[in-house]
Amino acid sequence: SLGLVGSEMCIRDRGERGRIPWVIFAAWVVIDSALSMGHAGPVPPQAPMRILGLDPGLARVGYGVVEVERGANGRPSRGRQRMLDCGLIRTDADRSEGQRLVEIAADLRVLLRRWQPELAAVEKFFFYRSSTTISVVQARGVLMMTLARFHIPVVEYPPMQIKLALAGHGHAEKDEVLAAVMRELDLDDPPRPDDAADALAVALTGWFQL
Numbered sequence: 745s746l747g748l749v750g751s752e753m754c755i756r757d758r759g760e761r762g763r764i765p766w767v768i769f770a771a772w773v774v775i776d777s778a779l780s781m782g783h784a785g786p787v788p789p790q791a792p793m794r795i796l797g798l799d800p801g802l803a804r805v806g807y808g809v810v811e812v813e814r815g816a817n818g819r820p821s822r823g824r825q826r827m828l829d830c831g832l833i834r835t836d837a838d839r840s841e842g843q844r845l846v847e848i849a850a851d852l853r854v855l856l857r858r859w860q861p862e863l864a865a866v867e868k869f870f871f872y873r874s875s876t877t878i879s880v881v882q883a884r885g886v887l888m889m890t891l892a893r894f895h896i897p898v899v900e901y902p903p904m905q906i907k908l909a910l911a912g913h914g915h916a917e918k919d920e921v922l923a924a925v926m927r928e929l930d931l932d933d934p935p936r937p938d939d940a941a942d943a944l945a946v947a948l949t950g951w952f953q954l
Contacts, residue, residue: 748833748851790814794828796861796896797947798887799939800869802841802879805833805848805887806939809859810929810947825951827929828859830940841879845886852890864891865950867942868900901949909949921945 792811799806813824833851835844869884891898904914910924922934925944935941 748831748854793863793951794859794861795947795950796855796859796864797943797945797950798864798866799942799946800867800880800884800887801939802844802848802876802883803835803837804937804939805852805883806937806941806943807831807833807852807855808935808940808944808947809855809861810944810951812951825929825948827931827935827944829855830935830944832937832939841882845882848883849886849890852887853894856890856894856896861896863950863954864896864898865946866898866900867906867946868902899950899953901946901953906945906949909952910945924948 792813794809794811797808808830809828811826811828833848835847866887869880888898907916907921908914911920922941925941925948926934928948929944935944
Protein backbone atom coordinates (compact mmCIF):
# COMPACT_ATOMS: atom_id res chain seq x y z
CA SER A 745 0.00 0.00 0.00
CA LEU A 746 1.34 3.42 -0.91
CA GLY A 747 -0.72 5.79 1.18
CA LEU A 748 -3.29 3.88 3.22
CA VAL A 749 -3.79 5.34 6.67
CA GLY A 750 -6.11 3.24 8.84
CA SER A 751 -8.13 4.83 11.61
CA GLU A 752 -7.37 3.93 15.22
CA MET A 753 -11.12 3.71 15.80
CA CYS A 754 -11.56 0.89 13.29
CA ILE A 755 -13.11 -2.22 14.74
CA ARG A 756 -11.32 -5.47 14.11
CA ASP A 757 -12.51 -8.98 14.71
CA ARG A 758 -10.76 -10.47 17.68
CA GLY A 759 -10.98 -14.01 18.93
CA GLU A 760 -8.97 -16.86 20.27
CA ARG A 761 -8.25 -19.84 18.10
CA GLY A 762 -8.28 -23.21 19.71
CA ARG A 763 -9.04 -26.80 19.04
CA ILE A 764 -12.63 -27.81 18.33
CA PRO A 765 -14.13 -29.48 21.43
CA TRP A 766 -14.95 -33.15 20.84
CA VAL A 767 -18.61 -32.60 21.80
CA ILE A 768 -19.02 -30.04 19.02
CA PHE A 769 -17.25 -32.35 16.60
CA ALA A 770 -19.56 -35.24 17.54
CA ALA A 771 -22.63 -33.03 17.06
CA TRP A 772 -21.36 -31.99 13.67
CA VAL A 773 -20.99 -35.65 12.64
CA VAL A 774 -24.58 -36.38 13.69
CA ILE A 775 -25.95 -33.38 11.77
CA ASP A 776 -23.90 -34.25 8.70
CA SER A 777 -25.19 -37.82 8.78
CA ALA A 778 -28.79 -36.64 9.08
CA LEU A 779 -28.43 -34.28 6.15
CA SER A 780 -26.86 -37.02 4.02
CA MET A 781 -29.97 -39.16 4.67
CA GLY A 782 -32.24 -36.40 3.40
CA HIS A 783 -33.31 -34.84 6.69
CA ALA A 784 -33.38 -31.08 6.16
CA GLY A 785 -31.87 -28.98 8.92
CA PRO A 786 -32.22 -25.27 9.61
CA VAL A 787 -31.50 -22.92 6.74
CA PRO A 788 -27.95 -21.56 7.21
CA PRO A 789 -27.67 -17.78 7.50
CA GLN A 790 -26.54 -15.94 4.41
CA ALA A 791 -23.16 -14.29 4.32
CA PRO A 792 -23.14 -10.65 5.46
CA MET A 793 -22.96 -7.90 2.83
CA ARG A 794 -20.02 -5.51 2.76
CA ILE A 795 -20.38 -1.93 1.54
CA LEU A 796 -17.47 0.40 0.81
CA GLY A 797 -18.07 4.13 1.23
CA LEU A 798 -15.77 6.64 -0.48
CA ASP A 799 -15.32 10.40 -0.02
CA PRO A 800 -13.33 11.51 -3.12
CA GLY A 801 -10.38 13.88 -3.12
CA LEU A 802 -6.90 14.17 -4.59
CA ALA A 803 -4.92 14.73 -1.39
CA ARG A 804 -7.16 12.53 0.77
CA VAL A 805 -9.74 9.91 -0.09
CA GLY A 806 -11.81 8.89 2.90
CA TYR A 807 -12.94 5.28 3.00
CA GLY A 808 -15.16 3.24 5.28
CA VAL A 809 -16.24 -0.40 5.16
CA VAL A 810 -19.43 -1.56 6.86
CA GLU A 811 -20.83 -5.07 7.12
CA VAL A 812 -24.58 -5.64 7.11
CA GLU A 813 -26.25 -8.90 8.05
CA ARG A 814 -28.89 -10.12 5.63
CA GLY A 815 -32.43 -10.94 6.69
CA ALA A 816 -34.37 -14.09 5.80
CA ASN A 817 -35.24 -12.62 2.40
CA GLY A 818 -31.59 -12.00 1.60
CA ARG A 819 -31.92 -8.25 2.03
CA PRO A 820 -29.79 -6.31 4.53
CA SER A 821 -31.32 -6.28 8.00
CA ARG A 822 -31.40 -2.83 9.60
CA GLY A 823 -29.99 -2.66 13.09
CA ARG A 824 -27.44 -5.41 12.46
CA GLN A 825 -24.40 -3.65 11.05
CA ARG A 826 -20.85 -2.95 12.10
CA MET A 827 -17.78 -1.09 10.95
CA LEU A 828 -14.94 -3.21 9.63
CA ASP A 829 -12.45 -0.54 8.66
CA CYS A 830 -12.05 3.15 7.95
CA GLY A 831 -9.24 5.54 7.16
CA LEU A 832 -7.59 7.51 4.39
CA ILE A 833 -5.89 7.06 1.08
CA ARG A 834 -3.34 9.88 1.34
CA THR A 835 -1.26 11.03 -1.63
CA ASP A 836 2.12 12.74 -1.65
CA ALA A 837 1.80 16.46 -2.42
CA ASP A 838 5.35 16.50 -3.83
CA ARG A 839 4.42 14.15 -6.65
CA SER A 840 2.82 15.07 -9.94
CA GLU A 841 -0.94 14.95 -10.27
CA GLY A 842 -0.70 11.89 -12.49
CA GLN A 843 1.44 10.04 -9.95
CA ARG A 844 -1.02 10.91 -7.18
CA LEU A 845 -3.88 9.47 -9.21
CA VAL A 846 -1.86 6.29 -9.68
CA GLU A 847 -1.42 6.12 -5.88
CA ILE A 848 -5.17 6.38 -5.37
CA ALA A 849 -5.88 3.59 -7.83
CA ALA A 850 -3.21 1.32 -6.31
CA ASP A 851 -4.41 1.79 -2.74
CA LEU A 852 -8.06 1.34 -3.69
CA ARG A 853 -7.13 -1.97 -5.30
CA VAL A 854 -5.56 -3.02 -1.99
CA LEU A 855 -8.79 -2.19 -0.16
CA LEU A 856 -10.96 -3.99 -2.67
CA ARG A 857 -8.88 -7.15 -2.48
CA ARG A 858 -8.78 -7.00 1.31
CA TRP A 859 -12.48 -6.44 2.00
CA GLN A 860 -14.16 -7.64 -1.23
CA PRO A 861 -17.21 -5.34 -1.00
CA GLU A 862 -20.37 -6.16 -2.91
CA LEU A 863 -21.33 -2.51 -3.30
CA ALA A 864 -19.54 0.84 -3.36
CA ALA A 865 -21.22 4.09 -2.35
CA VAL A 866 -19.54 7.30 -3.50
CA GLU A 867 -20.33 10.88 -2.51
CA LYS A 868 -21.54 12.73 -5.58
CA PHE A 869 -19.51 15.81 -6.41
CA PHE A 870 -21.16 19.12 -7.19
CA PHE A 871 -19.40 21.58 -9.44
CA TYR A 872 -18.45 24.88 -7.91
CA ARG A 873 -15.74 27.44 -8.49
CA SER A 874 -12.67 26.20 -6.68
CA SER A 875 -9.02 25.66 -7.46
CA THR A 876 -9.41 21.98 -6.51
CA THR A 877 -12.52 21.23 -8.59
CA ILE A 878 -10.75 19.61 -11.53
CA SER A 879 -8.39 17.53 -9.37
CA VAL A 880 -11.26 16.19 -7.26
CA VAL A 881 -13.20 15.26 -10.40
CA GLN A 882 -10.14 13.46 -11.77
CA ALA A 883 -9.68 11.56 -8.49
CA ARG A 884 -13.34 10.56 -8.55
CA GLY A 885 -12.88 9.29 -12.11
CA VAL A 886 -10.00 7.07 -10.98
CA LEU A 887 -12.16 5.66 -8.18
CA MET A 888 -15.02 4.90 -10.59
CA MET A 889 -12.68 3.29 -13.13
CA THR A 890 -11.05 1.07 -10.50
CA LEU A 891 -14.42 -0.04 -9.11
CA ALA A 892 -15.58 -0.85 -12.63
CA ARG A 893 -12.47 -2.97 -13.24
CA PHE A 894 -13.43 -5.03 -10.18
CA HIS A 895 -17.06 -5.26 -11.38
CA ILE A 896 -18.37 -3.64 -8.20
CA PRO A 897 -21.75 -1.88 -8.52
CA VAL A 898 -21.64 1.81 -7.60
CA VAL A 899 -24.29 4.11 -6.17
CA GLU A 900 -23.80 7.86 -5.75
CA TYR A 901 -25.40 10.27 -3.31
CA PRO A 902 -25.16 14.06 -2.96
CA PRO A 903 -24.36 15.51 0.47
CA MET A 904 -27.96 16.55 1.13
CA GLN A 905 -29.25 13.02 0.55
CA ILE A 906 -26.60 11.60 2.88
CA LYS A 907 -27.63 14.03 5.61
CA LEU A 908 -31.29 13.16 5.05
CA ALA A 909 -30.59 9.42 5.29
CA LEU A 910 -28.49 9.69 8.45
CA ALA A 911 -29.93 12.62 10.40
CA GLY A 912 -33.47 12.84 9.04
CA HIS A 913 -33.14 16.19 7.25
CA GLY A 914 -31.01 17.46 4.40
CA HIS A 915 -29.58 20.48 6.22
CA ALA A 916 -28.15 18.60 9.19
CA GLU A 917 -24.94 19.84 10.75
CA LYS A 918 -21.77 17.76 10.59
CA ASP A 919 -22.03 16.85 14.28
CA GLU A 920 -25.54 15.48 13.75
CA VAL A 921 -24.37 13.22 10.94
CA LEU A 922 -21.40 12.04 13.01
CA ALA A 923 -23.68 11.23 15.95
CA ALA A 924 -25.92 9.21 13.62
CA VAL A 925 -22.93 7.27 12.28
CA MET A 926 -21.82 6.42 15.82
CA ARG A 927 -25.33 5.35 16.78
CA GLU A 928 -25.90 3.15 13.73
CA LEU A 929 -22.51 1.46 14.08
CA ASP A 930 -22.60 1.30 17.89
CA LEU A 931 -19.31 3.19 18.28
CA ASP A 932 -18.17 4.57 21.61
CA ASP A 933 -15.70 6.98 20.01
CA PRO A 934 -16.06 9.02 16.82
CA PRO A 935 -14.20 7.59 13.81
CA ARG A 936 -11.28 9.75 12.73
CA PRO A 937 -10.30 11.59 10.65
CA ASP A 938 -13.36 13.46 9.37
CA ASP A 939 -12.94 12.14 5.81
CA ALA A 940 -13.21 8.56 7.11
CA ALA A 941 -16.31 9.42 9.14
CA ASP A 942 -17.85 10.98 6.02
CA ALA A 943 -17.09 7.82 4.05
CA LEU A 944 -18.85 5.71 6.69
CA ALA A 945 -21.88 8.00 6.35
CA VAL A 946 -21.84 7.41 2.59
CA ALA A 947 -21.62 3.64 3.09
CA LEU A 948 -24.56 3.68 5.52
CA THR A 949 -26.58 5.72 3.05
CA GLY A 950 -25.92 3.05 0.44
CA TRP A 951 -27.27 0.47 2.86
CA PHE A 952 -30.36 2.51 3.79
CA GLN A 953 -31.25 2.96 0.12
CA LEU A 954 -31.11 -0.73 -0.80
